[in-house]
Amino acid sequence: MPSPRRSVEGRPLGVSTSSSSSGGSPAHGGGGSRFEFQSLLSSRATGVDPACARLRASESPVHRRSSFPLAVAGPSQAPPPPLPEEDRMDLNPSFLGIALRSLLAIDLWLSKKLGVCAGESSSWGSVRPLMKLLEISGHGIPWLVGTLYCLCRSDSWAGREVLMNLLFALLLDLLLVALIKGLVRRRRPAHNQMDMFVTLSVDKYSFPSGHATRAALMSRFILNHLVLAIPLRVLVVLWAFVLGLSRVMLGRHNVTDVAFGFFLGYMQYSIVDYCWLSPHNAPVLFLLWSQQ
Numbered sequence: 001m002p003s004p005r006r007s008v009e010g011r012p013l014g015v016s017t018s019s020s021s022s023g024g025s026p027a028h029g030g031g032g033s034r035f036e037f038q039s040l041l042s043s044r045a046t047g048v049d050p051a052c053a054r055l056r057a058s059e060s061p062v063h064r065r066s067s068f069p070l071a072v073a074g075p076s077q078a079p080p081p082p083l084p085e086e087d088r089m090d091l092n093p094s095f096l097g098i099a100l101r102s103l104l105a106i107d108l109w110l111s112k113k114l115g116v117c118a119g120e121s122s123s124w125g126s127v128r129p130l131m132k133l134l135e136i137s138g139h140g141i142p143w144l145v146g147t148l149y150c151l152c153r154s155d156s157w158a159g160r161e162v163l164m165n166l167l168f169a170l171l172l173d174l175l176l177v178a179l180i181k182g183l184v185r186r187r188r189p190a191h192n193q194m195d196m197f198v199t200l201s202v203d204k205y206s207f208p209s210g211h212a213t214r215a216a217l218m219s220r221f222i223l224n225h226l227v228l229a230i231p232l233r234v235l236v237v238l239w240a241f242v243l244g245l246s247r248v249m250l251g252r253h254n255v256t257d258v259a260f261g262f263f264l265g266y267m268q269y270s271i272v273d274y275c276w277l278s279p280h281n282a283p284v285l286f287l288l289w290s291q292q
Ligand SMILES: CC(C)=CCC/C(C)=C/CC/C(C)=C/COP(=O)(O)O
Pocket: 139, 140, 141, 144, 174, 196, 197, 198, 199, 200, 203, 205, 206, 208, 209, 210, 211, 212, 247, 252
């Protein structure tokens, strides 16, 4: 009589083969499980359990190589038939898959090591207030409020044009980061304390770092549109770099969140530059503003 704990294909019932049932996130000790999670989900979405599919395939008239049922196969009998080609490919993870998993593992390990200000009791806990000050310097609200204030005070068309584009850049950044965070949904590192200054709902996710995108975008913007002495230019680049590093030190992000954030911010500036708003291509915007 078949055991009630076993399915017809011989797989134990009620036993999860991975952490997917608990929904473990990579950042919370689930390792790089999001990829595994998705591959399991996709096989479920199509209604096909990979193990069942393999067994069914081997039982089909096309693939059958032996007439012995698997349930009675013992050590003294012939070895099970070789797996069909497509199933063997399933069992051999691609080079890209291995590379991605390795990168994620290094990322989690390095981020944990660098998270030295994640709490007051951490090894660098005493510099946490300084890191939090840096956090505010890259927050969206001070940048938005400062830009709007300067726009109101500006009395030259040239100044207004630059500030209008700065405002456009900040809004574009908020939109793109929120969109990607909502799509990727990578959890913040487990050692992060969620004590950030004003956040949006998507800010419970960590990829990419909004502070890193803003740091790269703003520093590129400033370097291209403000005439600054060399020491000040160096300071701007340094600020962006230290702000990015502080995200990992505070435990807010993994290294890859910040690295991608820098890349995205850099590219966002190229978009802003390409779509540069001026009284020629956006006259309505400038007329409306001048009537304020
Ligand atoms: C106009 C508008 C929607 C303003 C919202 C400004 C705001 C609350 C931005 C959130 C900034 C923030 C906390 C980003 C998260 O940065 P991460 O580096 O932790 O990703």
